[in-house]
Amino acid sequence: MAAAPWLGLKSAAELGYGDAYGVTADQTCRVYNEFGSQVPGEFTSCGLPFFRNYYVGGPSSVRGFEANSIGPFYQYSDGYRQPIGGSFKTVGTFELYFPTLFDNRGTRLSAFFDYGNVYTSPDNWEAKTLRLSAGVALQWQSPMGPISISWAAPLQYERHDEIERLQFTFGGSF
Known part of the structure; x- marks a missing residue:
């Protein structure tokens, strides 16, 4: 029986860009600054609808930040x-x-x-x-499905x- 590799390295990068199809210059959308406040009197042509925009943050993208919390936002008065x-x-x-923990091939630490x-x-x-962000994660292939627990410390963030x-996830994505 061959020995499993002692260490493994995963590197991944994802770029995404989306834009509207057709003439959208006639439609205008508000412009927000980096703190979520509307810039008075400034508008830009609309691109994608909000439900097609990209969102980042959380266990599936940048761990240590709440899900979908990174990027542009609108700040309500409350x-x-x-x-x-x-x-x-x-x-x-x-x-x-x-390497695997406890001689269990379904568990790994990273x-x-x-x-x-x-x-x-x-x-x-x-x-x-x-x-x-940087941190550690424990993944376990349990009989009920994959479970992942991660602890992350944000290294560069805004106030x-x-x-x-x-962060804790249970199950896989479809």
Whole structure:
């Protein structure tokens, strides 16, 4: 029986861009600053509808941040933040997998470094605005389905970002 590799490295990057098809210049959308406040008197042509925008943050993209919390948002007067997403996203990870635990091939421990952000357009992309996090994760292929627990520390974030250090997922995606 061959020995399993001692360490494994995963690196992944994902870029996404979407735009509307047809004439959208006649329609205008509000412009928001980086703090979620509307810029008075400024409008831009609309691209994708909000439900087609990209959203980043959470266990499936940049761990250590609440799901869909990274990127443009609208700030209501009562303090509630509504993510509005964007048409351009960049997300990536480097994950180092350690040997299996407890002689159980369905369990593994990893250390990771995640990065990403969402922008209203590719012109707004800047490396200094990427959110960065690092942490450890435990994945277990249980009889009920895959379970993952991760703890992350955000390394680069903005004061308005919603931090969630401990994240738990159960099951896979369809």
